Amino acid sequence: MVWYFGKDGDSHKDSGTPGLLSDMQTDGFDLLSDATWKATPYTKFEANNLVWRDHPYSAYERITADPQPSDRLVESNIRYDARFEFKGDWTAIEFNDADWSATKTLGKPPTAPWNELYERPVLLAKEGAVKDYVNQSEIPAVSDGRSIICKLPRNMSVTPLLKVEAPDGYAVDMRTDLYENGGEYGVRAEYVTKAGVQEYESLGKLKGNAVIYTIPAGVKILSLQYRESTSTE
Numbered sequence: 001m002v003w004y005f006g007k008d009g010d011s012h013k014d015s016g017t018p019g020l021l022s023d024m025q026t027d028g029f030d031l032l033s034d035a036t037w038k039a040t041p042y043t044k045f046e047a048n049n050l051v052w053r054d055h056p057y058s059a060y061e062r063i064t065a066d067p068q069p070s071d072r073l074v075e076s077n078i079r080y081d082a083r084f085e086f087k088g089d090w091t092a093i094e095f096n097d098a099d100w101s102a103t104k105t106l107g108k109p110p111t112a113p114w115n116e117l118y119e120r121p122v123l124l125a126k127e128g129a130v131k132d133y134v135n136q137s138e139i140p141a142v143s144d145g146r147s148i149i150c151k152l153p154r155n156m157s158v159t160p161l162l163k164v165e166a167p168d169g170y171a172v173d174m175r176t177d178l179y180e181n182g183g184e185y186g187v188r189a190e191y192v193t194k195a196g197v198q199e200y201e202s203l204g205k206l207k208g209n210a211v212i213y214t215i216p217a218g219v220k221i222l223s224l225q226y227r228e229s230t231s232t233e
Contacts, residue, residue, distance in 0.1 A: 001042065003203075009074025017113040019106050038100040042086075056099075059085040070184040077187055078204040082194040083168065123231040130161060130225050133211070139224050145217035149177075150224055151210045158226040160211045161201045165220035166193040172215050176208025197222065205229055 004018035022033040043060040062076035069077060088095060110116045133139070133150035140148065152158065160174045175188035189202035213224055 005074045005076070007074060007076075010072045012074040014074075015113050017106065019113060021109070021114055033103075035103060035105045037103040038097050039103050040097075040100040057084060057086050059083075064188075064190055067185045069187050072184070073187065075187050075204060077189065078202055079190040079192070080200065080202065081192040082198055082200065083192065085194075125229050126231065127159075128228040128230065130227050132225055136224075139221060141221060143215035143217055143219045143221055145215075148213045148215065148221075148224065149210050150213065150226070152208070152226065155207070155209050156226075157205045157207045157229045158211065159201055159203055159205060159229065160189065160213070161199070161223070161225045161227065162191065162213065162215075163197070163199045163222040163224075164193065164215070165197045165222060166195070166216075168193065168195040170216045170219060172213065172219075174202060174206070174214075175212050176206045177210045177212065178208040179212075193219075201227065 002018070002020050005012060006014065006018070008014045020033055022031055024031040040057065042057055043062070044058045059081050061079040061081065064077040064079045069075060090097075106113055134153055135149075135151045139150065155178075162172065162174075164172075170193040172191040172193070173188065174191070176186070179186050179188055187204055187206065189204060189206070191200050191202065211224075211226060215221065
């Protein structure tokens with residue numbers, strides 16, 4: 001699963017074209033991206049801030065209610081609507097991808113859009129284990145609609161997790177205590193529930209000393225947790 005930012009930022013120059021390039025060798029097997037691969041959108045199509053769905057699986061959205069992240073950031077807010085997620089495990093070998101489309105070959109480096117390739121100078125990220133918040137015992141079993149401040153051990157980069165039992169169509173907001181900093185906004189996450197017991201991890205990194213969940217009143221909270229992201233040094 002890939003995330004195409006689709007815009008410039010202070011630390012990112014938009015290529016103008018989403019794509020995935022793979023050239024890996026493992027155990028004598030070559031994993032090369034080519035026209036035999038299949039793909040499907042997992043997001044709403046967007047144009048001029050208008051959104052629509054014309055395929056069955058479109059859980060991810062980057063258009064959220066204002067405020068939006070600072071223009072200095074390349075990341076967008078992530079909104080995930082569980083009512084439009086994949087049915088079944090799309091990573092499983094037996095998953096039926098009959099309605100997925102064949103991919104388009106864009107070119108072989110150093111041709112566009114890849115151009116010349118360079119060894120990555122930035123350390124890879126290391127995703128840690130799922131952990132409880134410092135004040136885990138203070139998290140209510142049922143939300144009363146007020147914000148729940150979940151404390152981290154220190155200022156960290158994390159992905160927030162939740163497990164709840166909720167009706168269909170309830171919106172959950174996730175952000176950190178550093179979301180508004182110096183008059184500019186960072187990134188946050190929104191999750192829209194499906195009916196029943198459900199789990200979700202927002203894959204966009206949030207940075208702060210605490211994760212703040214705002215969950216509609218009456219929703220049963222089965223767990224709120226986090227996963228730390230660090231460098232591999």
